[in-house]
Amino acid sequence: MSEVVLLRDVHRVYPGQPPVRALAGVGLRIEAGELVGIVGPSGSGKSTLLNVLGTLDRADTGLVRIDGQDVAGRSDRHLSALRAHRIGFVFQQFFLAPGVTALDNVADGLLYTGASLRERRRRAARTLERVGLTDRNHHRPHELSGGQRQRVAVARALVGRPALLLADEPTGALDSTSGAAVIELLHELRGDGTTIVIITHDHHVAADLPRTVHILDGRIESDERTA
Amino acid sequence: MSTATPPASRLRPRDTLRVAFSGLRARPLRAVLSALGIAVGIAAMVAVVGISASSREQVNQQLRELGTNLLTVRPGQEMMGGGDATLPPESIDMVARVGPVTDVSAIGTIQDTAVYRSSAVDANQTNGLSAYAADTDLLATVSGALAAGRWIDAAMAGYPTVVLGATTADRLGVAVTDGSVAIVIGEQPFVVVGILEPVPLAPELDEAALVGWPVASELLGFDGSPTTIYERSPESAVEAVRAVLPATVNPENPEEVTVSKPSDALAAQAAADETLTTLLLALGGVALLVGGIGVANTMVIAVLERRSEIGLRRALGATRAHIRRQFLGESVLLAALGGVGGALLGGAATAVFASSREWPFALPTWILAGAAAATIVIGALAGAYPAGRAARMSPTAALSVV
Ligand SMILES: Nc1ncnc2c1ncn2[C@@H]1O[C@H](COP(=O)(O)OP(=O)(O)OP(=O)(O)O)[C@@H](O)[C@H]1O
Numbered sequence: 194m195s196e197v198v199l200l201r202d203v204h205r206v207y208p209g210q211p212p213v214r215a216l217a218g219v220g221l222r223i224e225a226g227e228l229v230g231i232v233g234p235s236g237s238g239k240s241t242l243l244n245v246l247g248t249l250d251r252a253d254t255g256l257v258r259i260d261g262q263d264v265a266g267r268s269d270r271h272l273s274a275l276r277a278h279r280i281g282f283v284f285q286q287f288f289l290a291p292g293v294t295a296l297d298n299v300a301d302g303l304l305y306t307g308a309s310l311r312e313r314r315r316r317a318a319r320t321l322e323r324v325g326l327t328d329r330n331h332h333r334p335h336e337l338s339g340g341q342r343q344r345v346a347v348a349r350a351l352v353g354r355p356a357l358l359l360a361d362e363p364t365g366a367l368d369s370t371s372g373a374a375v376i377e378l379l380h381e382l383r384g385d386g387t388t389i390v391i392i393t394h395d396h397h398v399a400a401d402l403p404r405t406v407h408i409l410d411g412r413i414e415s416d417e418r419t420a
Numbered sequence: 421m422s423t424a425t426p427p428a429s430r431l432r433p434r435d436t437l438r439v440a441f442s443g444l445r446a447r448p449l450r451a452v453l454s455a456l457g458i459a460v461g462i463a464a465m466v467a468v469v470g471i472s473a474s475s476r477e478q479v480n481q482q483l484r485e486l487g488t489n490l491l492t493v494r495p496g497q498e499m500m501g502g503g504d505a506t507l508p509p510e511s512i513d514m515v516a517r518v519g520p521v522t523d524v525s526a527i528g529t530i531q532d533t534a535v536y537r538s539s540a541v542d543a544n545q546t547n548g549l550s551a552y553a554a555d556t557d558l559l560a561t562v563s564g565a566l567a568a569g570r571w572i573d574a575a576m577a578g579y580p581t582v583v584l585g586a587t588t589a590d591r592l593g594v595a596v597t598d599g600s601v602a603i604v605i606g607e608q609p610f611v612v613v614g615i616l617e618p619v620p621l622a623p624e625l626d627e628a629a630l631v632g633w634p635v636a637s638e639l640l641g642f643d644g645s646p647t648t649i650y651e652r653s654p655e656s657a658v659e660a661v662r663a664v665l666p667a668t669v670n671p672e673n674p675e676e677v678t679v680s681k682p683s684d685a686l687a688a689q690a691a692a693d694e695t696l697t698t699l700l701l702a703l704g705g706v707a708l709l710v711g712g713i714g715v716a717n718t719m720v721i722a723v724l725e726r727r728s729e730i731g732l733r734r735a736l737g738a739t740r741a742h743i744r745r746q747f748l749g750e751s752v753l754l755a756a757l758g759g760v761g762g763a764l765l766g767g768a769a770t771a772v773f774a775s776s777r778e779w780p781f782a783l784p785t786w787i788l789a790g791a792a793a794a795t796i797v798i799g800a801l802a803g804a805y806p807a808g809r810a811a812r813m814s815p816t817a818a819l820s821v822v
């Protein structure tokens with residue numbers, strides 16, 4: 194099995210008075226096809242870790258290797274290319290474009306790959322099918338339920354067939370039923386070989402995941418595999 | 421075990437445009453309102469240039485029709501003695517003998533002769549109208565036209581008939597030329613046979629009552645001395661003829677003779693508008709500047725409001741350059757929206773104004789090209805700072821909008 198994520202002694206300090214040590218020596222290795230939950234109290238550094246994994250933020254020190262690419266010292270263009278082709282994001286607030294159909298929202302997941310609009314829409318339609326929203330292609334975000342919106346956002350993250358899917362509290366804005374449906378979807382995706390990292394506050398969600406990483410004060414407290 | 425480097429992020433030019441446009445489409449009212457300033461500036465400039473070009477075109481067209489080879493010879497101010505200066509009666513023939521001259525005609529003021537609608541009018545009440553003896557070929561020489569009736573031909577020149585200038589007909593209230601109306605010139609009734617259109621090259625004829633040369637001598641005591649000689653020659657000879665005319669008509673005192681070119685006066689009138697044009701252009705420029713500030717303001721607000729969109733796009737793989745291009749494109753589109761609207765508005769204003777004055781419609785392409793260039797430059801300048809801010813925004817900060 195090949196590794197998709199490799200962190201070694203990663204530090205991230207937010208400057209300020211006093212400075213905040215958001216990541217204080219994190220080491221983590223995630224193999225292709227894994228489904229990993231990240232849990233921990235508020236302010237423990239989960240989002241910071243996910244941003245570093247997604248190359249949206251840079252570690253101050255330490256090794257960060259995503260999909261075989263060392264992140265340190267890489268240019269903005271290089272990291273953007275990595276995000277465009279190899280990393281998908283799902284956010285708690287969905288961040289769908291208002292007034293734009295589900296199909297085009299998903300197609301925007303391929304916008305920065307340089308694919309033609311036709312190709313983007315074709316692949317978006319297939320991906321919407323995969324998340325079970327075939328009949329909602331032409332609905333706009335305000336015509337969708339919260340759970341459906343998050344599934345559209347998941348489809349947008351998946352449409353580029355990323356090596357790594359990162360989700361920061363994807364069920365945080367959903368009721369338990371729709372939240373469960375989204376988690377169910379992520380479980381299904383695992384079967385396709387996508388590597389998935391989910392931040393969650395929900396213990397039930399965490400309990401069902403095959404691997405759970407506990408974070409406390411910017412350090413990994415425990416790393417448990419159940420399956 | 422490292423995977424190959426992924427291909428670079430790429431946003432197609434067409435998609436850049438689409439993305440830039442979608443930002444405007446999301447808030448159409450705001451887009452229209454902030455483009456309005458630019459539209460007003462461009463409209464003002466296009467209309468000012470269009471209207472002055474149409475006016476110049478009108479004058480040029482008129483000059484093409486009237487010709488620029490007409491010279492007018494007048495006795496000028498007499499140095500000594502009183503009374504109106506006149507030219508000797510033979511001066512008409514002398515001008516005709518100048519080599520290149522093709523047409524000669526003249527009018528002569530009939531001294532102390534008033535023009536009235538009827539004999540019932542108080543003779544002391546002057547009305548600014550003058551009676552002239554006119555050559556039969558006057559109308560052709562000055563490119564005049566009849567509004568009604570006919571011109572005095574050789575057969576009629578000996579009878580008490582009169583042709584009225586446009587202003588004269590208006591002041592006397594005469595509109596009929598069928599021979600049923602007579603006016604009074606120097607206590608003699610003259611039948612109105614024709615009314616002239618205004619004569620641009622000889623405006624003095626507008627306030628004239630023109631009678632035949634012979635009848636003026638017989639009935640009104642006209643001495644046969646012309647007061648104005650009109651002369652045409654081929655275009656190439658105009659300056660040469662102009663030089664010899666004073667000595668031709670008055671060999672003793674050539675310096676007393678005034679030779680003028682009425683077409684120059686018409687052209688000068690058109691040129692006089694140009695200072696006003698410059699002033700209005702400057703005002704349009706100020707409106708453009710204000711419009712540009714409006715666009716910049718809108719873009720700064722857009723960037724602040726759309727932080728999460730910027731963060732999302734960065735997460736989807738947009739480079740800083742892609743973000744910069746998106747907002748720069750949006751700003752240029754916004755300005756261009758104003759530019760197109762303004763050009764249409766300015767063009768329409770020109771068309772309406774020109775048609776209301778019966779001018780030809782003229783809109784120089786340089787002003788349209790200039791307007792296009794101005795809006796692109798304004799849009800780029802206005803968008804540069806906000807687009808740079810959007811591009812520099814850190815993705816995590818952009819995404820952590822509360
Ligand atoms: N931009 C920032 N500037 C300064 N400090 C920051 C910044 N972002 C996060 N922090 C701090 O870093 C620490 C870790 O933040 P992080 O967002 O990673 O926590 P989290 O585990 O995701 O918490 P939550 O569960 O509430 O989302 C916190 O103490 C936070 O206050």
Ligand SMILES: [Mg+2]
Nearest residue numbers: 239240241361
């Ligand atoms: Mg968080």
